[in-house]
Amino acid sequence: MAKYKTEPLKCWAKAKELRDKYYQDYATAHERGGIRWTGGAWSFDAIPYGLGDDVYPITGEPYAASIAFNKEFSLKCMEATEAKGWARDLCSYMRNYWGSMYLNKYNFGGPYPKPTFAFQDHICCSHAKWYQVVAEHEDIPYFNIDVSVGPYHLIKDNPQKIKYIVDQMHESIEFLEKVTGREYNDDKLIEAVKTDMRSTSTWAKICELNKNVPAPLEEKSMYSFYVFGTLSKAKKEFADFYDELYDEVKDRVDRGIAAVANERCRLMSDTQPPWGFLKVFRYLEKYGAISVGSLYTFGLVGNWEVKKDGTWGARETYMEKGIEINTRDEALTALADWTLSRPEWQHFYDPGLKTEMMLRIAKEWKLTGVMLHLNRGCEGLSTGIMENRLGLVESGIPVMTFEGNMGDEREFDLGRTMTRIDSFMETLDLEPISAD
Amino acid sequence: MAKEFWRWKEYNWHDENRDWREGKIVTSGVDVGSVSSQAVIMVDGELYAFSNMRTGSNSPDSAHNAMNWALEDTGMTLDDFNFVVGTGYGRVNVPFADKAITEIACHARGGNYMYGPTVRTILDMGGQDCKAILCDERGKVTNFLMNDKCAAGTGRGMEVFADLLGVSIEDVGDLSFDVEEEPPPVSSTCVVFAKSEAASLLREGWSQSKVLAAYCSAMAHRVFTLLERVGVQKDFAITGGIGKNSGVVKRLEQELGLTALTAKHDTQIAGALGAALFGKALVEKGKGRKK
Numbered sequence: 001m002a003k004y005k006t007e008p009l010k011c012w013a014k015a016k017e018l019r020d021k022y023y024q025d026y027a028t029a030h031e032r033g034g035i036r037w038t039g040g041a042w043s044f045d046a047i048p049y050g051l052g053d054d055v056y057p058i059t060g061e062p063y064a065a066s067i068a069f070n071k072e073f074s075l076k077c078m079e080a081t082e083a084k085g086w087a088r089d090l091c092s093y094m095r096n097y098w099g100s101m102y103l104n105k106y107n108f109g110g111p112y113p114k115p116t117f118a119f120q121d122h123i124c125c126s127h128a129k130w131y132q133v134v135a136e137h138e139d140i141p142y143f144n145i146d147v148s149v150g151p152y153h154l155i156k157d158n159p160q161k162i163k164y165i166v167d168q169m170h171e172s173i174e175f176l177e178k179v180t181g182r183e184y185n186d187d188k189l190i191e192a193v194k195t196d197m198r199s200t201s202t203w204a205k206i207c208e209l210n211k212n213v214p215a216p217l218e219e220k221s222m223y224s225f226y227v228f229g230t231l232s233k234a235k236k237e238f239a240d241f242y243d244e245l246y247d248e249v250k251d252r253v254d255r256g257i258a259a260v261a262n263e264r265c266r267l268m269s270d271t272q273p274p275w276g277f278l279k280v281f282r283y284l285e286k287y288g289a290i291s292v293g294s295l296y297t298f299g300l301v302g303n304w305e306v307k308k309d310g311t312w313g314a315r316e317t318y319m320e321k322g323i324e325i326n327t328r329d330e331a332l333t334a335l336a337d338w339t340l341s342r343p344e345w346q347h348f349y350d351p352g353l354k355t356e357m358m359l360r361i362a363k364e365w366k367l368t369g370v371m372l373h374l375n376r377g378c379e380g381l382s383t384g385i386m387e388n389r390l391g392l393v394e395s396g397i398p399v400m401t402f403e404g405n406m407g408d409e410r411e412f413d414l415g416r417t418m419t420r421i422d423s424f425m426e427t428l429d430l431e432p433i434s435a436d
Numbered sequence: 437m438a439k440e441f442w443r444w445k446e447y448n449w450h451d452e453n454r455d456w457r458e459g460k461i462v463t464s465g466v467d468v469g470s471v472s473s474q475a476v477i478m479v480d481g482e483l484y485a486f487s488n489m490r491t492g493s494n495s496p497d498s499a500h501n502a503m504n505w506a507l508e509d510t511g512m513t514l515d516d517f518n519f520v521v522g523t524g525y526g527r528v529n530v531p532f533a534d535k536a537i538t539e540i541a542c543h544a545r546g547g548n549y550m551y552g553p554t555v556r557t558i559l560d561m562g563g564q565d566c567k568a569i570l571c572d573e574r575g576k577v578t579n580f581l582m583n584d585k586c587a588a589g590t591g592r593g594m595e596v597f598a599d600l601l602g603v604s605i606e607d608v609g610d611l612s613f614d615v616e617e618e619p620p621p622v623s624s625t626c627v628v629f630a631k632s633e634a635a636s637l638l639r640e641g642w643s644q645s646k647v648l649a650a651y652c653s654a655m656a657h658r659v660f661t662l663l664e665r666v667g668v669q670k671d672f673a674i675t676g677g678i679g680k681n682s683g684v685v686k687r688l689e690q691e692l693g694l695t696a697l698t699a700k701h702d703t704q705i706a707g708a709l710g711a712a713l714f715g716k717a718l719v720e721k722g723k724g725r726k727k
Contacts (some may be wrong), residue, residue: 385667393579393667401581416565419525420582423540429579 003288004214004258011245017226018241022056023108024062029056030113035180038115038134038300038414041230041300043346044145046240046335047172049234050189051182055282058115062230064093067100068407069108070274076103078408083373090125092377092407097131101137112355114138116364117179119172121145123379124348141179143172152341161369162336175255185326192234195332197303197317197338199239202246203229204302209249210292211365216249219269220281221259221289229301257339262433265289265368268361270354270388271381272406273373277414281423286432287425292365295357296381297379301344310366323434344381351384355391360387362397370399377405398422442595444605444677448505450477450485456512457513459484460721464506465542465711466499468526471563471591472677473498476708477505479516481716485510488706491563495526503633505530506539511719518713518724523707524565525715537714539707540567543675546710548575551697556669559688560706561657561678566659568666575710583658587593591677593627594684597651600631603646612648612683619646621654627713630654658720660683671697675690678701 029036034054039045041059048055067074077099084102086095102112117140118131128144135142145168149161177184203226210217225245228238232254248398251257267284269291274280275386281291298304305315318334319323325331339345346353360368370392375382385401392399401421405411456462459479468471469475469491477485486507491498497520500575507513510615514520514532522530523542530536539560545560553573583590619642622633634647642650655678674696678684680703689695701709718724 001626389665398579416582419538423538423577423580426538426541427580 003263004261004263005256006258006261009221009248010207011241011248012224014241014244015228017255018237018260019224019227019231020108020278021390021391024059025103026056026058027106027108027110027113029054035182035413036113038118039120039121039131040127042127042171043120044335044339045232045331046234047169047191048119048172048176049192050184050186051176051180052185052188057232057381058113060097060229061093061108062227063100064096064423066413067411068092068276071105071221071276071409073105073107074276074407074409077395078410087342088408089376091379092405094126094130096407098133104334107343115140117176118142119176120179121147123147123345126380129354130275134397139304139398141152141175143175145169145172147340147341151346151353156337157323159293162333162340165336165340166329166332169336170328173328185332189328190325190331193325193335193338194317195236195305196234197233197319198303199229199242200303200338201314201320202239202242203305204298206249207243207293207298207302208313209246212253213264213366214260215290215292215337216252216257216258216259217265217292218259218281218285219273219279219293219297222293222297223273226297226301226318232317234303260285260288262288263290266430267291267364267367267371268282268358268367268368269371269373270358270385271292271373271375274404274409274412275406277397277404277417280414280417283418283421286434287430288433289368289425289430292367293361295344295347295354295361298361299347299357300321303338303342303344305341313358348380348383352389352391354384355388357372359395359397362392362395367397369400369424371424373406374401374403375406376403378408378410398424398428439602440601442605446489448485448487448508450506450508451483452512454484456480456484456516458631458636459572461518461716461724462512462516463521463663463712463715463719464503465519465521465708465713465715466503466524467523467524467539467542467707468495468498468502468530468706469539469563469591469707470702471595473502473524473526474705474708475499475502476705477510477714478709478712481713483701483709484502485512486702486708487488488686488702488704491526495529496531496584498526499530499532518719521711521715521718523711525646530704534715535718537711540569540727541577541709542707542714543567544571544577544710545570545575545705545713546708547647547673549676549713550675550699550701550703550706551671551673554671555673555697557663557666559663559672561590561659563677565590565691566662568570568659568662570666570669577580577678578586579666581662583662590665593630593655594651594678594681596627596631597634597648598632600637603644603648605614606680609652609680609682609684609691612652614645615643615649618653619650620658621657622650627718648683652681653687656687656691663692668692668694670694673697673699674684675703675706677704699704
């Protein structure tokens with residue numbers, strides 16, 4: 001008999017509908033006189049919203065992840081990128097995206113929809129070059145904001161560092177006006193910045209609910225929801241959806257509804273999963289094991305802060321704190337400050353910060369162990385994984401590593417990964433539930 | 437037909453001085469690995485018989501073949517077992533097994549039997565991968581790491597080199613020490629590239645021994661880094677086929693500054709042995725076959 005009651009998420013259909021609409025809206029934007037732009041999930045996507053309500057982004061990582069899930073198309077994309085002479089060990093998101101562009105095929109049907117411009121920041125080397133190549137291939141203008149100012153704890157009280165970024169943001173608005181011929185609307189920018197804060201703070205609150213036992217959400221489902229924060233953090237529909245999702249997940253907690261009926265082992269993962277093989281998360285369930293989150297789902301979209309009691313919670317928005325945002329400069333400064341504090345940004349600077357975060361999650365989310373993905377597809381976020389492992393092991397937390405690639409299935413071995421999970425479960429003294 | 441230099445000795449053995457019928461618990465472990473398969477039969481937790489042979493293209497057939505060979509001349513049949521555990525990459529394809537357990541757990545348990553309860557680090561160097569395993573005094577895994585996807589540093593890589601150089605696999609270790617001074621290791625960690633690098637070295641006039649020394653050294657260093665990651669604790673032991681290759685073992689010992697424990701059994705049977713021991717434990721818990 002199941003240990004906990006479980007039930008499907010009511011928001012599921014709406015999430016699917018919103019995601020489909022996002023990709024269709026992007027593809028058909030020009031038919032409505034709208035603007036299409038491309039950039040990364042790390043881009044300051046609130047800024048282009050100052051151009052109007054008919055501005056539609058496509059962010060590279062989630063688009064590439066959706067390609068990776070479509071294994072047949074992904075392989076074609078990889079081969080098309082390699083045929084252009086690009087090395088096989090580059091970012092696999094980037095290679096999927098480029099392949100779609102080179103083949104002129106959109107993963108959601110029809111030709112690759114050419115963007116009006118590319119807008120990105122220099123969070124990692126791949127991201128900077130990624131859209132440069134897109135811009136050159138598609139002959140479109142490109143603006144990139146350099147964000148190399150260090151981790152947040154070193155910049156939050158250093159206005160010069162924030163100003164360095166804000167100055168570039170001001171410049172980027174001049175760029176947007178020039179390449180689109182539109183007049184920029186500061187009220188829309190302010191609204192978008194507030195929406196960004198609302199969505200990323202709410203997502204953190206949703207993740208926080210997974211501190212409960214049983215956890216109301218498991219990682220595979222979380223991937224389907226966190227994605228909105230990677231598609232566009234500043235999009236009102238998505239922030240509204242997160243509000244709805246929060247209410248539903250909170251209700252599950254109140255009623256003791258579990259994501260996994262026989263939860264008895266709580267895990268977390270670290271960076272991107274192998275998107276074509278999310279079944280590994282379902283495989284855990286046969287042992288009553290659940291992944292309750294990851295650095296990627298928690299920290300790429302969610303914004304967090306240390307609360308008075310020392311625990312981790314959603315960062316309070318400027319609105320919650322009563323801080324007003326009235327001008328373009330205030331909006332851009334707030335956006336820079338807010339964005340640069342998101343946890344995943346810190347991981348590019350120091351693996352120690354990543355270890356600290358995992359130790360915190362392990363403690364507060366009551367974890368049994370950690371699964372680390374030695375991800376060949378992302379140099380940036382894979383940096384320091386073995387140091388993270390060491391830090392966790394030294395703190396007495398069982399760790400399993402598995403090798404793979406978030407976007408290139410040729411580098412993932414499902415059977416071997418399942419075997420590692422079996423071995424890991426054996427070390428945790430867990431047998432498959434059916435055999436008990 | 438060309439000589440197959442890679443082909444290692446396939447054999448079976450049983451304890452002729454013992455009558456298994458006098459035992460109370462008869463269990464078996466069958467390890468269907470990617471390169472070799474072993475069946476081990478234990479009577480009351482003591483090794484009674486085993487076979488060690490090449491894995492074929494079909495896991496169930498390999499399991500049957502290994503088992504039939506282990507049973508040969510014993511008078512025992514499959515019906516006489518109280519429990520059979522399958523392990524290795526083909527563990528779920530052992531048709532007559534009562535349970536499947538991963539090879540990591542089985543090598544730890546088997547290593548504990550073979551080397552004694554003081555062993556804390558076991559390096560299993562198998563056909564297609566290497567596993568660095570930490571275990572407690574009961575042979576229970578406390579931590580483990582596996583090599584990455586590349587096959588270098590494994591048994592299959594050594595077989596490829598034996599064939600390339602025309603040296604019997606069993607002579608590789610000793611021959612690798614027949615050098616005036618230790619050459620630098622081959623640089624590549626991929627067996628495909630290591631092979632082409634070796635071909636270049638041979639063309640440059642390197643002797644077979646020198647090339648073998650360079651490859652054994654590279655393999656030893658590769659597994660050394662794996663062990664460093666998991667953190668070697670004394671006592672240290674090696675299981676799997678490469679445990680019989682002195683060229684790798686001695687170089688690894690030198691890097692570690694440790695001497696590996698000496699096995700009292702063939703290092704290749706550790707996994708199957710551990711599986712059979714798990715079987716015995718399960719019988720003692722009342723989970724054995726009803727007879």
